[in-house]
Amino acid sequence: MSTESNHLRKAGLKVTLPRMKILEMLENSETRHLSAEDVYKSLLESGEEIGLATVYRVLTQFETAGLVARHHFEGGHSMFELNEGDHHDHILCVKCGRVDEFMDETIEKRQRQIAQDAGYEITDHSLYIYGICPDCRGKA
Amino acid sequence: MSTESNHLRKAGLKVTLPRMKILEMLENSETRHLSAEDVYKSLLESGEEIGLATVYRVLTQFETAGLVARHHFEGGHSMFELNEGDHHDHILCVKCGRVDEFMDETIEKRQRQIAQDAGYEITDHSLYIYGICPDCRGKA
DNA sequence: ACTACGGATGCAAAAGCTTCTCATTATTAT
DNA sequence: ATAATAATGAGAAGCTTTTGCATCCGTAGT
Numbered sequence: 001m002s003t004e005s006n007h008l009r010k011a012g013l014k015v016t017l018p019r020m021k022i023l024e025m026l027e028n029s030e031t032r033h034l035s036a037e038d039v040y041k042s043l044l045e046s047g048e049e050i051g052l053a054t055v056y057r058v059l060t061q062f063e064t065a066g067l068v069a070r071h072h073f074e075g076g077h078s079m080f081e082l083n084e085g086d087h088h089d090h091i092l093c094v095k096c097g098r099v100d101e102f103m104d105e106t107i108e109k110r111q112r113q114i115a116q117d118a119g120y121e122i123t124d125h126s127l128y129i130y131g132i133c134p135d136c137r138g139k140a
Numbered sequence: 141m142s143t144e145s146n147h148l149r150k151a152g153l154k155v156t157l158p159r160m161k162i163l164e165m166l167e168n169s170e171t172r173h174l175s176a177e178d179v180y181k182s183l184l185e186s187g188e189e190i191g192l193a194t195v196y197r198v199l200t201q202f203e204t205a206g207l208v209a210r211h212h213f214e215g216g217h218s219m220f221e222l223n224e225g226d227h228h229d230h231i232l233c234v235k236c237g238r239v240d241e242f243m244d245e246t247i248e249k250r251q252r253q254i255a256q257d258a259g260y261e262i263t264d265h266s267l268y269i270y271g272i273c274p275d276c277r278g279k280a
Numbered sequence: 281a282c283t284a285c286g287g288a289t290g291c292a293a294a295a296g297c298t299t300c301t302c303a304t305t306a307t308t309a310t
Numbered sequence: 311a312t313a314a315t316a317a318t319g320a321g322a323a324g325c326t327t328t329t330g331c332a333t334c335c336g337t338a339g340t
Contacts (some may be wrong), residue, residue: 012314013219014306014307014308014315014317015307015308016306016307016316017306017318018319019260019264019317035297036297036298037297039262043337048318050318050319051318051319051320051321052298052319052320052322053254053298053299053300053319053321054317054319056297056298056299057299057318059316059319060298060299063317066325072212072216073241076212076214076216076296076297076326076327077296077297077298078297078298089258091254091255091258091262092318093264094264099161100258100260102254102258104236104250104254105248106246106250107246107247107251108246110244110247111247111267112244114231114242114244114269115231115269115271116274118231118240118242118269118274119273119274119340120152120231120233120240120269120270120272120273120274121271121272122269122270123234123270123272124268124271124273125267125268125269125270126233126266126268127265127266127267127268128265128266128267128320129251129254129255129260129262129264129265130261130262130263130264130266131255131260131261131262131263131264132261132263133142133258133259133260134258134259134260136261137261147325152334153288154287154288154336154337155336155337156287156288156289156335156336157289157335158288159288176326176327177326186289186295190289191290191291192288192290192291192326192327193289193290193292193328193329194289194290196287196326196328197288197289197328200327200328216297216298216325216326217314217325217326217327218326218327249330255285267292267300
């Protein structure tokens with residue numbers, strides 16, 4: 001029994017071909033951050049028969065199940081990332097779209113404090129730093 | 141000469157009725173955070189003749205001119221806020237949509253450090269804390 | 281004030297992303 | 311294997327936002 005199917009079972013999801021393929025795609029992706037369209041196109045190129053609607057449905061289910069995180073980067077469309085290991089935030093390049101990750105306990109702590117001071121019960125947070133990455137800075 | 145028209149002139153924009161009205165709307169809004177649709181509907185209710193396309197166009201121009209900031213809160217559509225005074229971040233209620241603001245120099249400093257460490261030239265950043273506000277926490 | 285020019289507006293249509301509908305197909309428990 | 315039930319694919323629909331175009335308005339020069 002593969003690791004993927006176990007993940008699906010644990011999440012209370014039936015083990016189907018599309019779900020397996022999408023999970024694999026997320027695991028093997030180099031960038032780790034994919035849009036629904038990215039996943040869809042890659043699967044088509046791999047010769048899979050899949051509908052875009054299914055990709056969206058499955059990704060949403062994965063999000064609900066906690067398997068993936070959905071990010072709303074600038075530009076409107078959602079990006080999905082496999083949830084493995086610890087929480088982290090993102091720093092992204094506005095020129096080439098590169099995405100790096102970081103984690104800062106000082107910031108995390110301050111956020112919790114700020115929410116508490118404001119009387120909020122914190123449920124989530126998102127921090128994106130935008131900039132020009134090392135590679136793009138060179139190219140004028 | 142009104143304050144609004146000066147703002148527009150400084151931004152290199154012609155002083156037109158729609159632009160004036162939208163600027164007033166942003167200045168007088170209680171919540172300070174409005175979607176394009178919000179602005180459009182409010183202006184219609186005030187008896188103004190305006191098109192939704194114009195609202196979007198003008199808000200984008202205002203953003204380019206630095207008069208307003210555009211935020212991408214969860215849920216897909218953009219929110220616009222008048223740029224007055226200093227930078228700040230947002231904490232919002234996932235139940236009622238309430239938006240509060242905060243500013244934390246510790247976090248700002250850490251962000252700059254993180255960008256520098258990663259070799260990025262920082263251009264922008266966005267931090268949203270999501271939670272349940274004091275009012276909504278009471279209501280079970 | 282008057283005119284002419286160029287930019288601004290409104291409407292409708294279009295575009296882009298995401299969700300929904302529904303007939304068909306696949307998965308699971310029996 | 312079979313029946314019950316959930317998942318899928320294809321296209322239509324929904325929403326926010328943008329664009330094309332004819333018309334209108336602000337502005338600068340007279």
